[in-house]
Amino acid sequence: MCKLTDEIKTRSIIIYNSLCINISEQDAIQATKIWIQKFSDKPLFAIRPFIDILYETFEISTPRPELQRSVLSALMTGEADLNVKEIYVFDDDVKDVVNHAKNTEFKLKHKGFKIFISKLLECISKRSLDGELVIRIKLFDNLNDMGVTGELSLRVKKWLTDKNDSIDIDGLNITQMKQLFHGLYVLSCEYIGPVVTDMEVANVIEEMKELELFEGFDPKEVF
Amino acid sequence: MKYLLLCTLLLPELALADTALLKQQLDTVWLVIAGALVFFMQAGFALLESGLARAKNSVNVIMKNYIDVCIGSVAFWMIGYGLMFGENTSGWFGSNHFFLSDVTHQDYSLLFFQTMFAATAVTIASGAMAERTRYHAYLIGAVVVSAFIYPVFGSWVWGSLYEGKGWLAAMGFIDFAGSTVVHSVGGWVALAGIIVLGPRLGKFDDKGNSRNINGHNLTLVGLGGLILWMGWFGFNGGSTAAADTSIGLIVLNTHLAAASGAIGVLFAMIVARQKILLSNSINGSIAGLVGITAGCASMEPHFAMTTGLVAGILVIIGEKILTSLKLDDVVGAVSVHGFAGVWGTIAAGLFLKDNLFNPEIILVQIIGVIVAFLWVFPTSLLMYFIIDKTVGLRASTVDEQQGLDYSEHYEIAYPEFSNHLLHKGKLQQEIRNV
Numbered sequence: 001m002c003k004l005t006d007e008i009k010t011r012s013i014i015i016y017n018s019l020c021i022n023i024s025e026q027d028a029i030q031a032t033k034i035w036i037q038k039f040s041d042k043p044l045f046a047i048r049p050f051i052d053i054l055y056e057t058f059e060i061s062t063p064r065p066e067l068q069r070s071v072l073s074a075l076m077t078g079e080a081d082l083n084v085k086e087i088y089v090f091d092d093d094v095k096d097v098v099n100h101a102k103n104t105e106f107k108l109k110h111k112g113f114k115i116f117i118s119k120l121l122e123c124i125s126k127r128s129l130d131g132e133l134v135i136r137i138k139l140f141d142n143l144n145d146m147g148v149t150g151e152l153s154l155r156v157k158k159w160l161t162d163k164n165d166s167i168d169i170d171g172l173n174i175t176q177m178k179q180l181f182h183g184l185y186v187l188s189c190e191y192i193g194p195v196v197t198d199m200e201v202a203n204v205i206e207e208m209k210e211l212e213l214f215e216g217f218d219p220k221e222v223f
Numbered sequence: 224m225k226y227l228l229l230c231t232l233l234l235p236e237l238a239l240a241d242t243a244l245l246k247q248q249l250d251t252v253w254l255v256i257a258g259a260l261v262f263f264m265q266a267g268f269a270l271l272e273s274g275l276a277r278a279k280n281s282v283n284v285i286m287k288n289y290i291d292v293c294i295g296s297v298a299f300w301m302i303g304y305g306l307m308f309g310e311n312t313s314g315w316f317g318s319n320h321f322f323l324s325d326v327t328h329q330d331y332s333l334l335f336f337q338t339m340f341a342a343t344a345v346t347i348a349s350g351a352m353a354e355r356t357r358y359h360a361y362l363i364g365a366v367v368v369s370a371f372i373y374p375v376f377g378s379w380v381w382g383s384l385y386e387g388k389g390w391l392a393a394m395g396f397i398d399f400a401g402s403t404v405v406h407s408v409g410g411w412v413a414l415a416g417i418i419v420l421g422p423r424l425g426k427f428d429d430k431g432n433s434r435n436i437n438g439h440n441l442t443l444v445g446l447g448g449l450i451l452w453m454g455w456f457g458f459n460g461g462s463t464a465a466a467d468t469s470i471g472l473i474v475l476n477t478h479l480a481a482a483s484g485a486i487g488v489l490f491a492m493i494v495a496r497q498k499i500l501l502s503n504s505i506n507g508s509i510a511g512l513v514g515i516t517a518g519c520a521s522m523e524p525h526f527a528m529t530t531g532l533v534a535g536i537l538v539i540i541g542e543k544i545l546t547s548l549k550l551d552d553v554v555g556a557v558s559v560h561g562f563a564g565v566w567g568t569i570a571a572g573l574f575l576k577d578n579l580f581n582p583e584i585i586l587v588q589i590i591g592v593i594v595a596f597l598w599v600f601p602t603s604l605l606m607y608f609i610i611d612k613t614v615g616l617r618a619s620t621v622d623e624q625q626g627l628d629y630s631e632h633y634e635i636a637y638p639e640f641s642n643h644l645l646h647k648g649k650l651q652q653e654i655r656n657v
Contacts (some may be wrong), residue, residue, distance in 0.1 A: 069630075073633075077632075134429075154600070182620065182621055182624065185620075185624050186424060186620050187426075188625075189424045189425030190424075190425055190428060190429055191428070191429065193425050193428070193434045194423065194424055194425035194434075194436055195277070195434075195435075195436055195437065195438075199423065200275075200278075
């Protein structure tokens with residue numbers, strides 16, 4: 001196993017997060033391990049064999065270009081964006097790296113997600129009250145398709161209908177959060193138009209930047 | 224003494240030979256200059272289309288226009304030129320002159336000029352299909368159009384210009400510089416493309432009403448329109464393939480039609496009690512140019528003006544028809560190139576010099592227009608349908624939200640104005656790293 005530098009540790013978090021969008025969390029951990037062991041010291045163009053191994057090893061339904069783009073995006077994140085200083089020193093166990101990602105960055109993303117969605121819905125309601133109501137209904141009607149089921153689904157529905165941010169929806173994973181946001185974006189385009197939606201998204205991001213919670217963290221990282 | 228006598232006798236012959244050579248050289252120079260002007264039209268298309276797209280898709284639009292010329296040129300040289308101008312034994316398309324080489328310099332200049340035409344036909348669809356088409360899928364379409372769809376129809380009209388034979392031309396079909404051959408073909412390809420693609424996210428609301436999705440830079444649109452206008456002097460003027468005096472009438476007609484096209488839009492908007500938009504005015508000019516392309520060499524200036532005026536009005540009507548059918552044409556290419564191309568081709572028959580309003584000629588023009596549609600539209604529809612079912616033509620809604628600049632090219636045109644994009648993109652990261 002190669003020596004884990006701070007950069008590799010941090011980059012592995014980003015790669016893990018990018019893989020989570022396309023494969024299960026367990027597989028993403030294994031895949032990140034493979035990357036650390038075999039590819040972390042290789043140049044960027046070694047991404048192809050890495051992707052080959054992923055498709056040979058795991059059951060992946062995502063089209064290859066999409067997965068490749070996702071991993072490439074993670075690998076191309078500049079060192080300045082890696083926040084190496086904020087990383088603790090870990091043992092050589094990848095799981096620690098991954099757990100760190102889950103415990104810190106993920107929680108922050110979760111909070112950011114709730115704030116983002118609530119604020120965006122608030123903006124939509126100012127422009128189209130009917131539209132906002134229909135969007136909320138359509139969103140929780142589609143929760144099953146997003147893989148949000150059982151008790152979590154009930155909590156998300158309650159969060160969407162009661163407009164109460166104290167309701168806990170921490171069980172949502174990154175993929176589900178992305179899908180939920182994306183569903184909201186598509187519906188918003190339909191009800192208030194794509195140009196206005198983009199403007200409102202930009203406004204919400206600016207508002208979020210002002211929050212103390214996101215000091216030193218780009219709210220765009222939520223997605 | 225004998226030598227002097229011989230010289231005196233040969234002098235007129237030598238002078239004639241010199242004149243013929245000079246004419247040949249001038250023709251070649253004019254054709255190459257005209258070809259270069261037509262090439263410059265690509266810059267006009269790129270600016271116009273990019274300006275009419277949103278900022279998050281501007282790189283993608285420019286990339287499509289840029290690579291259109293590259294792919295279109297190579298594919299046309301490899302296959303298209305042979306299909307269009309090769310010896311035509313079947314009556315449907317040419318069968319030689321693929322990968323054209325080892326011919327005269329004049330042949331090369333004709334190939335160069337025609338290559339620019341093919342690139343123009345290909346690039347028309349890119350604007351209509353902007354903001355939601357996957358880059359690679361679009362390129363496959365561009366290859367098929369430049370290597371197959373465009374040249375096959377072109378051979379029916381212009382094949383006899385070289386070694387082929389054009390059955391439509393033999394019927395008396397008039398399309399001097401390509402209102403139908405180039406522009407309607409491009410317009411019908413665009414129509415097929417937008418049908419298969421479907422509208423952009425949010426273009427129509429839940430009640431089916433159309434929403435304006437304004438372009439990000441109308442200055443670029445204005446500049447693009449003017450560049451196209453200038454390039455058209457080469458497009459129509461060069462179609463003489465000879466540096467002769469007829470160019471004067473051709474470029475004057477071209478200019479008048481463009482001006483009248485914008486006036487036509489102005490008139491239509493006033494009658495409809497609507498605001499006079501820059502994008503519509505420029506589209507009106509381009510429609511005028513498209514309209515006059517077929518008959519620029521064969522009608523008097525006042526008819527050229529009429530042709531342009533009607534073409535401009537048609538742009539507004541055409542856009543309304545498309546919107547009512549819930550078809551999303553980002554730049555209005557179907558109206559500007561398709562509908563105005565149809566009108567221009569019929570106008571070339573209506574206003575034919577010394578033979579005005581001849582029903583036989585008009586009938587042939589109508590047949591030509593219908594044949595163009597029947598060949599291009601179904602084949603393009605099938606092509607895009609196959610592309611969609613195999614490699615996927617439509618970008619995902621996630622990519623549409625992020626913008627195709629990022630999802631297809633990983634580059635952002637305006638990183639400082641991209642707060643609504645939930646990613647950073649290559650450029651922004653590089654700026655940070657510096």
